[in-house]
Amino acid sequence: MDRRQLLAAGGSLFALTGCANMGMGMGGAPVGLSPEDLARDAAIARAVLPQQTPRAELLQPWTGPYEGLPPFPAATPEKLKAAIVEGIALQRAEINAIVNNPEPPTFANTMVALQMAGEPLDRALTVFGVMTSNIGSEDYQAVDTEVSPLLSAAGDEITFNAGLFERVRTVADNARAMGLTAEQTRVAERSRDSFIRNGAALDAAGKAELGRINTALSSAFTRFGQKVVADENTWTVLTDESQTAGLPASNKAAAAAAARNRGVEGWAIVNTRSSVDPYLSFADDRAMREVVWRKFVNRGDNGDANDTNSTIAEIVRLRAERARLLGYGNHAEWRMQDTMAKTPEAAMDLMMRVWEPAKARVAEEVADMREIAGHEIEPWDYLYYAEKVRKAKYDLDQNELKPYFELNNVKRGAFYMAERLYGFTFTPLPAGTVPVFHPDVEVFEVKDKASGRHVGLFYSDDFARPGKRSGAWMTTYRSYSTYDGVKNVLASNNNNFIKAEGDEPILISLDDAETLFHEFGHALHYLSYRITYPALGGTPRDYVEYPSQVHEHWVLSRPILDGFMKHVETGQPMPQALVDKIEAASTFNQGYATVSYLSSALVDMDLHTRATPPTDIDAFERESLARIGMPKEIVMRHRLPQFNHLFTSDAYSAGYYSYLWSEVMDADTWAYFEGSGDVFNPDIAARYKSIILSEGNTTDRGEAYRRFRGRNPDVDALLRVRGFPVN
Secondary structure (H helix, E strand, C coil), X not given: CCHHHHHHHCCCCCCCCCCCCCCECXXXXXXXXXXXXXXXXXXXXXXXXXXXXXXXXXXXXXXXXXXXXXXXXXXXXXXXXXXXXXXHHHHHHHHHHHHCCCCCCCHHHHHHHHHHCCHHHHHHHHHHHHHHHHCCCXXXXXXXXXXXXXXXXXXXXXXXXHHXXXXXXXXXXXXXXXXXXXXXXXXXXXXXXXXXXXXXXXXXXXXHHHHHXXXXXXXXXXXXXXXXXXXXXXXXXXXXXXXXXXXXXXXXXXXXXXXXXXXXXXXXXXXXHHHHHHHHHHCCCHHHHHHHHHHHHCCCCCXXXXXXXXXXXXXXXXXXXHHHHCCCCCHHHHHHHHCCCCCHHHHHHHHHHHHXXXXXXXXXXXXXXXXXXXXXXXXXXXXXXXXXXXXXXXXXXXXXXXXXXXXXXXXXHHHHHHHHHHCEEEEECCCCCCCXXXXXXXXXXXXXXXXXXXXXXXXEEXXXXXXXXXXXXXXXXXXXXXXXXXXXXXXXXXXXXXXXCCCCCCXXXXXXXXXXXXXXXXXXXXXXXXXXXXXXXXXXXXXXXHHHHHHHHHHHCHHHHHHCCECCCCCCECCHHHHHHHHHCCCCCHHHHHHHHHHHHHHXXXXXXCCCCCCCHHHHXXXXXXXXXXXXXXXXXXXXXXXXXXXXCCCCCCCCXXXXXXXXXXXXXXXXXXXXXXXXXXXXXXXXXXXXXXXCCCCCHHHHHHHHHCCCCCHHXXXXXXXXXXX
């Protein structure tokens, strides 16, 4: 989401972000606005803004093919710093021009102009975000530390501009009299409400105090992220080959390569989930599993220079101060104003409905593992003995699955899914066709199959590297809109798979394959957009994960298995007997999966609904988990000291529940496809694309789901998917 969406939609700068019968034309324009109308409004807005020629190289309009591309090879920390500083000044001049316009406020001279303001800065920030997340060297970190408070102050300067707020409020309050369309009215009203929610109505002293808080938070977010990256850029060395016993050959080879790349002898288990989880699942050496586990779960919690506890305490204190200043009881109440759940209580109700059956399932899983292990199950034992139980109960060995999930084949399977469901085709571009930020990045042109129309580009960055942040994510470098000419989409997926040696195939787990389809689902969401205004490109936090989560289900659909998930040695597709085993075991270990995730979400909500925020973060975490009865055999998926979702921005704070909220819609949607007898049902897929994906946030998303499904989502569908009782 870019700054224009942030200002008009009130979303998060780092949030992830349709044309049926809701006032949308097929070209993305609201009914009543022709391309000529949009061009007229754009011309009016452009005339308001001062003509400025940026000096910095990375502020210039993007050039080259495909409607212009990010100039990644030109990026350096020094150039980006200069571009950001100048870009803030250019944006300030544009905002002042909007405010000082003697003409009465209109949608064109205020709302459209506001979305146009800061375009050079947006370009620089797009490149900067990519480089800090994917390269992350010390010089980028230093610039990030320096410019974060500047950007925070620049954002506050816009929000606190009384003249700008008055113009926005005038347009929103008089939308009917001005004859605005429903979509224009939504832009104006959401912008007005966002200004208020972010302090525009405070007095001068209140604005000054809020500005101080926001700047301090921005710096704290940067420090937190840098400390976690530093702790993840470590590894555990295995010096004896016996310590690799039980590891699949592909994971053992990856560990050997990781050691060589780091100049150490033996095998290296890098301190990231993609390297740690396979070791915990398969390594026979229990003592070394404990060593690897402790190193991983204590990221940010070692009492050293990278310890994050004091930073977290500062963040939650500042968030509580901000909430009180803005008239809310706590941070969660403030953050959840623009969500589907609306209140912390609604989110808690859903989480607790799932929490108790999940804990009960954990007790059953532990009993099964204890019977095989002959001893108590510790957290570093759980994944290992879960695999033993899986094999004993279902005759299913995860190592039996990996040869079917070769990385490139999995990606081709995802492309096939997109073509079957939505008519998108993905054609690889030869290396060097477009600029990339790292040689590992592959780029694909996306087209609409039926018309041949160019849709955009898809950048695929699959591999871990020092400095790159952990996990998997999706972002866009440019999103679709038509308010100022049709914009194509530049989308990317970023993963952290471990490279294989030479030409060895890169085998990933079923879980990794589902993660890849998940992030690709985010990209498909953006590639499907048919919206007019960027301000309506960011969907609510607890809706964002829905379109991504539902796409995980297609990994094991028969057409994709037959066409793409073929054994790397035999070339044969996964036999149905093996698929049946996977399906039979589909609810296996759901106690662990649910409790590890949901404990993180519950602690997040507990932390951010406290009237008095805690100062001892470790103690709070222990006490919060004790209150909900956390099983001792499991640790949170994200402990607070390394919880990037919560503490590198406000994006998921008091919002980690959103994965579960989205999963209710996801499970109900998959039941819809399955119930039709064809998981690629073209009619359902067309309606899903036009209502759920393409509309962005042009209409209320709860209402959109009811249009798609004919009713509210069924929570029981989620419980069934996880194998929990529905009553």
